Amino acid sequence: MSARTASRSRSTNETSIEISIDLDGTGQTNISTGIPFYDHMLDQLGRHGGFDLTVHADGDLHIDTHHTVEDVAIALGETFREALGDKAGIRRFASGRYPLDEALVDIALDLSGRAHVEWIVPMPESLPLGDPAFDPQLAEHAVSSFAQSAAMTLHVELVRGRNVHHIIEATFKGLARSLRDAVRIDQPGGVPSTKGVL
16 A cells, blocks of 8 residues: 655745645654644644644734634645545545543544535633634634545534533544544555545
8 A cells, every 4th residue: 555645835924834644654743833722632633543743833823823723724634635645445434422521522524525514513602722822713613624625524513511622622532533434444446436536
């Protein structure tokens, strides 16, 4: 099997980003976006996904964290999609129910090549997390931007939860574990689609 790796650079007037991923890694991460809570979530994505993941970003954090969160998510989705290659032999679908203390989140995804996101995660009232602050409302934007750029169908639904940190972290861990399942090779040689292409 050829290496399922990819690297990407993205530079705008607002951010400068370098990303690399190995889908068949060991969960080693090196994350630095300047937003500690976001770093923590991206670390969950790599570690629980079993991906070797490097993300270095410099953004206009003096204005807001929004640009950095969005641009990293877009670049990460593009890099993930590139690393998947033609998707030959992958499981493609994955789903699960993921807890973190009182929070419980349902994740279902399809590496379909069709970008679609359903996000049903009402957030309790909360102060921003960390410093520089990560607005909890950015969790939807980060996950959706990643999924759209990766061209996957993704459903995320909050079953229950009161602590915003727990809800967001359960979401990222659940996404990671579902991606780990979906990218696994379990039918070598064929693309899992009646179309013959994903």
